[in-house]
Amino acid sequence: MRRLRRTLSATVTLAVACTMLTGCFEEPSPHDAVRDFLVGWQTEDYDLAAGRTDGDQVTVRKALSDAKLELDAASFRFKIKSMTVNGDESTAAFHAEVDLGENNPLWQYDGKLPLHLVDGAWKVRWSPSVLHPELKEGQRFAVDIDPKPRQPVVDRTGESLQTNTVVYSAGVYPANLGDQAEEVVARLSEITGYAQDRLLSRIRSSPPDKFVPLVTFGRTRYQSMKSKLDAISGIETKPQEQPVNPDAPRQIVGTVSTLTPEYEQKLGGPQRAGDSVGKSGLQQAYQSYLTGSTQTRVITLDLKTGKEVTQLKEWPGRQNVSVKTTIDRGIQAAAEQAVADSETSALVAVDSKTGEIRAVATKGSMHQEKDALAGKYPAGTAFSVVAADALVKNRVSPKQRLDCPQERTVGGAKFVAAGQAAGSTSSATFQENFAKGCVTALASLARRVKAEDLEKSAEAFGVGQSWRLPLKSFSGSFPELSSDADKAKAIAGQNVEVSPLGMALVAAAVSSGTWRPPVLVTDPKSPDPAAETVPSAQPAPVPVDPRVLTALRPMMRAGAFGTPAQAGKAKVYGVTATAGDQMTWFVGWQGDVAIAVLSKNYNASAVAGGFFAGLQNPS
Structure with missing residues (x-):
């Protein structure tokens, strides 16, 4: 199809060239011979071209045909530059464009056609130099290519x-x-x-x-x-x-x-x-x-x-x-080992200080690109990390007492604390309910925050941002919030979709104090020219409010403490959450490595614990 398009393009050019060549001269002159020779060469009508030369017809036809084969040319195009006539001698200067095919370069050169009168008719004086000024008798064209081996x-x-x-x-x-x-x-x-x-x-x-x-x-x-x-x-x-x-x-x-x-x-x-x-x-x-x-x-x-x-x-x-890439073999090995015992899991690890992706591992039906980077999953109560940014800014204290009933209705929306024991829990604080992911307690805070504040916090933590990554990825989607019910669902992550990559960056933001866009490739610096739609620039880093960090880091330390995510003596920060369809999240960090784990029919915090243990004790 590519060669057909070139042929059609050459035909269109030929129609224009014929008009140009015919209209270049007002009186009978060598132009008819020049026109017919170049038109015949361009359209592969070698009989027409040969008939306008003084050479042996068979020899000329073969030379023109061989030139196309020897150059593996998709098309020839010509343009007359000038013509001089001196008695029964003439010279036409032309410009040639040779499409060498297969997206090889366009070869351009200038040539000359010497003509003379033969029995009253103008003829191109034939020699191989008619094809190119440096082509001599006993020579042919060739194209020498040197393909480079693939780089890793x-x-x-x-x-x-x-x-x-x-x-x-x-x-x-x-x-x-x-x-x-x-x-x-x-x-x-x-x-x-x-x-x-x-x-x-x-x-x-x-x-x-x-x-x-x-x-x-x-x-x-x-x-x-x-x-x-x-x-x-x-x-x-x-x-x-x-x-x-x-x-x-x-x-x-x-x-x-x-x-x-x-x-x-x-x-x-x-x-x-x-x-x-x-x-x-x-x-x-x-x-x-x-x-x-x-x-x-x-x-x-x-x-x-x-x-x-x-x-x-x-x-x-x-x-x-x-x-x-930004992949770290040691961290990748720990991630691979961590997901190995689960049924279906995705784990993404990023550097908290740079946003660079250090590891991506999946198990079962999950795919590293389609699910770990680009998957669209309910955030569940893992989104309370982002919601806490808006809540703390609206003066909700981590020490505030909250009930955690088995069921609660907010603005007409019903919430059920799956796995949570009902009863009098008035002594539990916001931090404690955050740590255990009590959806009914978290949903009750909907009236304490404005919709636009939740939207701003989501955007600040990268949700819905148009970041630049060479592979498919999903930064998340946040709905319009028009009621208390919508706000309660957002705080509980029930109407918010995220990817494991997006949530790993959320954890990295709390760890480092700044949200940063993801980075997977550091060199080449610019996006691949063959890649599909890629934003021209990364979004700017967004600092997290120091007041939020002061409140949220202890909350996430409490969320990881006493769970399978805690590995050894090193401090682990995080939150474990449910997201429906037997899916669980762990979002947190240890040291400079922030992670998000999404697991089905398995405890995500156990995968996280295996990962952090692997970092401390590499095999």
Whole structure:
């Protein structure tokens, strides 16, 4: 389809060019010959072009056709620059644009057409220099490419987050094929599905003594096709190592595949058949950085020796680079071990002082990107951390006494304290009810705070913010609050949706005193040009009110104390919450590492405890 679009574009350009060329001159002159030659060359009407030269018609037709094959060109476009006439001699200067195809560079050069009168008709004086001023007899064009190996995704220390695997490139040395090239590519096309004309054009446009990779296979597919490949005379298969097997966090790093015919058709960028292509995660999001762009040279070759004569043009290509993440292998290992014993869990760990993501681990049906970063889940009473910001600012003291009945109705909305014992609890404080997640006590505070104050607190803690992350993520959603019932539901997190990543950043804000947006990749600095919609800038950090920190940190210390989250002697801060559908949250921190854990049919605070223990006692 990409080549078809180029052909259509060239046809449109041709229509304009014909008008321009025809209208350039008022009197009979060499312009008809110039026009017909360039139009014929551009539209592959080589009979028309050859008929306007004084050369052997067969020789000219073949030279023009071979030029397109030798350059693997998608299209030619021409524009007349000037023309001079001196008696029965004339010279036309033209500008050429050659689309080298497959998103390779556009080659532009200036050429000249010498003309003279032959039996009263203007003819282009034929020689190879008509095609390019530096092309001589006994020479041909070629395109020499130097693809760069794929670079790895690395952790925060620069260590690769992939291990090497062997891939197999099937290709040819054009010089060894003789006149069998068409037969070879026909058989290769039949067993691989790659377009025969594309394989053939790569061979014919390459230097004859250079190995031309045509198709690359992973180990399994290669083993299944080895006997068929071995049966094609002229095909050689070369193994090579590439860093493509993802280490943890596997779904964040992403998978890599060899380029299939289907991917080749739909992908833009510098890919050629046989290249590797990211299929998911950061490997996909940063495909154009990891692969860079191929170095390309247009050269002339000696037809007899096949050796390079002249370099006509060189494009060094964009250097491909590693993608440096914020992942910490030690923290990631602790996260992987912590979720291992649960049935279904997601854990996200961030650095409290920077917002950098240190680990993402999931178990069961949860996916590291789709659930841990981008999942949309009820916040439950874990959202009381954010609500407390608004409540404390409205002079609700952590020492205030609150009842925690089994049931309570606020503004017509009914709340049930699941798992909580009913009875006289007037001695319990706001801090104690916060720590045990008593939804009926928390909901009772709805009348103590304005809707806009809750909205401001949610925004300050990143809920609904448009942050910049190369993978899909969810910063949360906060509803419009039009009644006491709505406010009570918000305080209890029943009408608020969040992701584990979003809640880990909430914990980090209380720990460090400032909410910061998440960071997963530190280099390259700018978003990948191939990525989908990515905000141009991160939201600014938001300091937490010191009064809130003074109240909230002891509340979260009380929330973790005596729970499975408390690991060893190191202080753990946090809150355990329920979120319906047998889901539980733990949101908190230890030291500079803040986490959010979401578990189904399992105690999230137990996962957190295993994680913090793993940080203290790494294996």
